[in-house]
Amino acid sequence: PRWYDGQRAAESRQGTLTEYFNSLMGLPVKISRCPHLLNFFKVRPDDLKLPNDS
Incomplete structure (x- = not known):
C-alpha cells in the first residue's frame, strides 16, 4: 500500500530526527x-x- 512507502521513508529519517531533537533539548532552557x-x-x-490502506 501507498502508506507503507511513507512509513519506510519516515523510518529511514528516524535517526536524523532523533539526533536533531536531542540537540535541541540540550540547548539552554530558554x-x-x-x-x-x-x-x-x-x-x-x-x-x-493509524494510516489507511489508501
Whole structure:
C-alpha cells in the first residue's frame, strides 16, 4: 500500500530526527523550552491516527 512507502521513508529519517531533537533539548532552557518549540513538538489528535490502506 501507498502508506507503507511513507512509513519506510519516515523510518529511514528516524535517526536524523532523533539526533536533531536531542540537540535541541540540550540547548539552554530558554531555547529548548520556548513556546515555539513546545508548540512544534506538541502531539495533535491526527498524530495518533493509524494510516489507511489508501
